[in-house]
Amino acid sequence: MTAEAKTGRITYREAMRTALREALQRDERVFLMGEDVGRYGGCFAVSKGLLEEFGPERIRDTPLSESAFVGAGIGAALGGMRPIVEIMTVNFSLLALDQIVNNAATILHMSGGQFNIPLVIRMTTGAGRQLAAQHSHSLEGWYAHIPGIKVLTPATLEDARGMLWTALQDPDPVLIFEHGGLYNLEGELAADAGAVNIDKAAVRRPGTDVSLITYGGTLGKTLQAAEELAGMSINAEVLDLRSLRPLDTASILESVTRTHRTVIIDEGWRSGSISAEISARIMEGAFYELDVPVARVCSAEVPMPYSRHLEEAALPQVRTIVETVRQMVGSRG
Amino acid sequence: MTAEAKTGRITYREAMRTALREALQRDERVFLMGEDVGRYGGCFAVSKGLLEEFGPERIRDTPLSESAFVGAGIGAALGGMRPIVEIMTVNFSLLALDQIVNNAATILHMSGGQFNIPLVIRMTTGAGRQLAAQHSHSLEGWYAHIPGIKVLTPATLEDARGMLWTALQDPDPVLIFEHGGLYNLEGELAADAGAVNIDKAAVRRPGTDVSLITYGGTLGKTLQAAEELAGMSINAEVLDLRSLRPLDTASILESVTRTHRTVIIDEGWRSGSISAEISARIMEGAFYELDVPVARVCSAEVPMPYSRHLEEAALPQVRTIVETVRQMVGSRG
Amino acid sequence: MTSSQPSQQPLLERNHSLYLLREMLRIRRFEEKCAELYSATKIRGFLHLYIGEEAVAVGVMQALEPDDAIVATYREHGHALARGVSPGAIMAEMYGKQEGCSRGRGGSMHLFDAATRFYGGNAIVGGGLPLAVGLALADKMQGRQRVTACFFGEGAVAEGEFHECMNLAALWKLPVLFCCENNLYAMGTALKRSESEIDLCLKATSYEVPAWPVDGMDVVAVEEAAQRAAAAVRAGGGPYFLEFRTYRFRAHSMFDPQLYRDKQEVEAWKERDPLNTFQVRLREQGLLEDADLARLEEEAAAEITRAVEFAEAGTWEPLEDLTKYVYSEGARS
Amino acid sequence: MTSSQPSQQPLLERNHSLYLLREMLRIRRFEEKCAELYSATKIRGFLHLYIGEEAVAVGVMQALEPDDAIVATYREHGHALARGVSPGAIMAEMYGKQEGCSRGRGGSMHLFDAATRFYGGNAIVGGGLPLAVGLALADKMQGRQRVTACFFGEGAVAEGEFHECMNLAALWKLPVLFCCENNLYAMGTALKRSESEIDLCLKATSYEVPAWPVDGMDVVAVEEAAQRAAAAVRAGGGPYFLEFRTYRFRAHSMFDPQLYRDKQEVEAWKERDPLNTFQVRLREQGLLEDADLARLEEEAAAEITRAVEFAEAGTWEPLEDLTKYVYSEGARS
C-alpha cells in the first residue's frame, strides 16, 4: 500500500486525460484532433474539459472524414507538429487504413530515412458492451502485422497515464488502443506517475505453474482467473504484453521457460490473432521447454452478436481461462 | 501426361479469363465491375476482350472509388445479381476495407441469416516486380482473420480456371487473390477443366521427410526447393493450402503427422502472417507428432524496397527454403 | 370540411391525414417506451432515438412501393416502423431475443427485415450508401422499376463514401432516392463546424443530382417532395437528393450530456414538433377531433403493449448456435 | 524586343522565357532517356512518363518559395526536376542505387527530397491529398506563410479522399494549392466515363474553394495562374484549386497498349506540345534564336549524361541494411 499522500484514486479515463493534458502543456507542438474531441468532450469523455483549457486550435473537432484527418495527422507530423489523432473506435479506423498502412507505415522507408512521422493515433477497441458487429472489433493484434508502426495496449492505470508521453517522444507512428471496457477502471495511482517504457512486457503476477499471456481488455479477466486458480493451488504467472508491435519475445520466452506451460488470452478472433504469432514464437524459441502444447483462449469467430448471452459466449471469460488451465495442468506428467 | 487432344497450353491469365467468360456465359446475373476492366482490358490484361464480347453493362469500368464500387457489389449481390468486383490490387483494397469487414462480412449475421451476399471480389496480390512499398503488399493472410468472408489463393492453372465458378456458387462473399507473379505462368490444362473445390488443401508433391506448407505466389518456389532437396535425398511434401479461410486444418495435420517436420512458406510479413496461425494449429493439433519445432520462411518485416537486390532479400526464396529445411533435417534425431 | 380556412395551407384529406398522424404517433410512443426500457436495462448497447424527426420517415415511406428497398442508419426505429416492420419483432430485437427481426444479433442499430426489403440498420456513418447504390444497380440491370431509398444524416455528407456514391449513382443513372436527414448535428458537431459549404443541396447538384431542401418537420411537405422525387427516380431519371431539415429532440444516444447545444435552441425546435404542428393544422381544418386523437393514442399504446409482451415472452437463442450465421451453410442447417 | 507583334499575346521577358523553356526541355529529354533506360532494363518497376504535361510542373514551380512544400504522385519526375531535386539523385533512384534521392528504396514512383521539401512520390491515387492538408495545417498552426502544392490527376477527383480533403482544407482555411492535372484519362478511363459532372472547377467551388481552369499546355498561362493562386493562398485566403487541362502523350505506364484512345486524338494534342508552341511563340517575339535552342539542348543533354554517369557509378545498399529504414532507430544507427 502506497501512502495516501503519495497516491490518489483515479480512473483509466482520467489517467488518459491527465496524460493528454500534460502532453499539451509540455509541448506546444502537441495537439488533439478527431471527431467530437472538443465540444462533445470525446465520445468516451476522455478529452472532456480540454477544449475549454486549450482552445479549438489545439483541441480540434473534425468532420466525419477518417481518412482525411488521419492523413492530415501524418502530414502535420511531417510538418513539425506532434499530432495526437483520436479515431473514435477501431471500427471506424478501417476507413483510414490506407493512410495508416500505405503512408504512415511506409514514408520513412520510401524516403530512404529522410522523413519520419512522429504521430500518435489513439482509438477505442474491443467488445463487451452489446454494441454488436460493427462496433465491437478487437483489431489491435491485426494492426500489429504492419511494419513501420508501433502498437500499444495500455491495460493498467500506470500505462494509461504513462504510455502517451513516451509515444509522443517516439519518432515514428504509434497506435494506442484503449479498450472500451477499461475507461471506468478505478484504482490508486502515484501522484507523480509519469512516462513509462513502451517496449517491454510486464509480469503482473509472478507464478510458477503456467504462463498466462495477455494484453489490453483481457488482463483483468486473466488476473481474476489467476486468483481463482490460486485457490486450486495452481500458481499462474500473468504476463501483460503492453506492446503488440514490437512484441517482447524475450519476456515471453523467459516466462515460458519458467513455467513450461502457456495459455494465451486474446480478445481477437482466434484465427490470425496475435495469439497465433505468440504461439508460433514459442514454438520457435521454447519448443523444448514445453511440457504441453501452448493453448489459446480467444474470441469465437463470429461478428459480435448484440444479445448479451451470445456476446459473453463469444468473448474470453474467466471461467474459460480457468478451465483451459485446469485441463492443461491436469494433463501434467 | 494427358493426351494432346485433351489438353492445351494456357497461361494463368488466360485461365482466369476463360473462367470469367464461362461465368458470364453461364449466368445472366454475373457481371464484372472494377477500374479499367473494360476499355483498358484490365490492368493485368485479365479481362481483355470481355468488353467487346459482353458489352459495357456487364463489363463495367468504374471511377476510382474503391469503397463505393466494392460496396455497390455488396448491394448488387443483395439485389439478386452475382457481381465479380475486381480491385486492381490488394494495395488499393485498403480503401474498401470498411465495406468488406463491416458490411460484406457482417450482414448475414447482423440480419439473423436473412440477407446473404453472393459476391466475389478478385484482386492481384504480392511482390516481386520492383513496385515498391505501396504496390507490393501480400495481405491475403491478413484478410483471412475476418469471419464472414472466404479467402482463396489460386496458385495453379487448374485453380485459376476452376475456383471462380465455385466461388460464384457460394452464397457468401469470397475473395480471390491472384499473385501478380503468376499471370504469365504457362502450362498444360485439360480442355474440359472446370470448377474445383475451394475448401481443401492439395498435396502438390507427396513426400515423407518434411512438410512444406504454402499457398499462392510461393508455391512455385516451394516446389523448386523440393526438387533441389530431392537432389540432397530429402523427400519433401508440398502442401498447397488453396484456401486461407477456411483453413484445411485436417490436411495440414495429416501431412505433419506423416513427416513430423514442417516448414511454412509465406510471402506475408512474418509477424501475424497466416504462417503464424498454421504454426499455432500444428502446436495445438500435432504437438506430439513433431520431431522438431515448426519453422517459417516469410517476408522480412519491411515495406517492400524498390531496389531488386533488396526486394529479393526481403522475399522468401528457393535458397532460403532449402537452407531452412536442410538445417531442420540436419537437426534430426 | 369547412370552407372557412384560417390557414393558407392546402386542404388535406382526412383519412390519409389521420393515417400520417397515426404513424408519427406510433413511432413517438414506441421510442418513448424504448427510452424507458433502456433505463430499466431491458434494452442495452447503443440506443439512438428518432424523436422529433418522425415526419421524415413517415412522409418518405408514403412514396415507396412494397418492392422498393430501404437502407437506413443506426437511428432507424422510425423507418422500420413506418415501413411496416412488426413492432413486436423490433422490440424483441432490442431485447436480444431470437424472435427479434434480426434474431437478437443486431440490436437497435441493426434492424433487418427481408419481407419489407429493409436492408438495415447500418452503424458505420456513410456505410449504407454504397449498399443502396448496389441495390439500385441490381434493379436497373434487371430492368425493374424499383426505387432504393437511402437514409443518412448530414454528418455522413463529409465522408468520402458520400462523394463516391453520389458520383457513381449519377454517372450510372441509378434509381436511388438519397434522403439526407439534416438535424444540424453529428453527435456534438454542428453542421457549420464540419462543412465548408453548408448548403447540402448545392453539394448534390455538383454531381448533377437534382436536389431539394424540404421542411422535415412538416409531414405533408415531406410526403409531397418524396412523391415527386420517387416518381422521377422510378421513371428512370437517375438518383434524386432530398435534404430534410429536421431536429433531434433527444440526446444523440443514451450517453450524451448535450454540452454542445443549449436548451433554448432545443426548445425553439420543439415549438415545431411535427406531431403537434400537424395536429394543430388538422384541427384548424376540422379534420381532427379529440376523440380521433384519443383513439390513435389508444391504438399506439395497445400496439406497444403487445410489442413489449411479445419481447418479454421471447426466448434466448441457444448458445450452441453462436456461430450459426457467420456463413450460409450454418444459417441453413 | 521588336515592337511589331504578329501575335496578340503579351510580350514576354527573354531570360525568364528561356528559363521556362529550358526547364521543360530538361524534363522532356530526361524522361525520353528514362524510357530508353527502361527498355535497357536499367530502370524497373512502374515508370509513368510526364511527357506532354511539362508546362504544368514548370509553371507551378515558379510560384513556389524554397520553404514551400510539394506533394506529388507516381508521375512526378517532372515535378522533382522542376523543383530542383538533383537529376543524378533521381536517376540513381530509378536505378535502385543508394545514392538515389530515396536511397533506391522508392524508385520512380517515390522520389523524396528533404532539401527541397519534396514529400514524394505517392502511388496511391488520392493518397497524397491528406498529407498536403496536414502539411498546410502544420504551417498554419505554426504561423508560417508557406504554401503546400499538391499535384494529382483528374482521376483522383473520384476518390473519397478528394472530397474529404477539399472540405477539410476549406473548412480550416488551410494554405493548400490543389493542382489538378487533367489529362483526360485515368489509365484507360476517360473523364466523362468516371464523373457525372466533368467540370472539375465546379466541384471545387462546391466546397467554397476558389477554382480556375488553366491551359496546361501553355507554360505562361500556368505560371500566371499559379502566381495568382499561390499569392492568395499565402495571404491566408485558404485553399485554391487549379485545373490544368493537359494531355499525356505517352502510354500510362510502360505496359499500356492504349486501346482506349485513338491516334488522331493523340496527334491532335501533340499539335499543342507545350515545348513546340512555346518555342514558336518565343521566335515570333524574337526571343529565341536557333543558337539559344542549341545551347539549351546541349545543357539538357550534358545534365542527363552526368545523371546517368552518376547513377551508373552508384552503389548497391548492403543487404544487412534491408530493414534499416522501417523505424527511425534503425535509420539513425
Ligand SMILES: Cc1ncc(C[n+]2csc(CCOP(=O)(O)OP(=O)(O)O)c2C)c(N)n1
Ligand atoms: C465512420 C463512422 N465514424 C464515426 C462514427 C460514430 N458516430 C456514430 S453516429 C455519429 C454522428 C452521425 O451524425 P449524422 O450523420 O448527422 O446522423 P445523426 O446521428 O445526426 O442522425 C458518429 C460520429 C460512426 N458510427 N461511423
Ligand SMILES: Cc1ncc(C[n+]2csc(CCOP(=O)(O)OP(=O)(O)O)c2C)c(N)n1
Ligand atoms: C487507390 C488507387 N487505385 C488505383 C490505382 C491504380 N492506378 C494507378 S494510376 C491510375 C490512374 C490515375 O489517373 P489520374 O489520377 O488521372 O492520374 P494520371 O495517371 O492521369 O496522371 C490508377 C487507376 C492506384 N494507384 N491507387
Ligand SMILES: [Mg+2]
Ligand atoms: Mg445529424
Ligand SMILES: [Mg+2]
Ligand atoms: Mg489523368
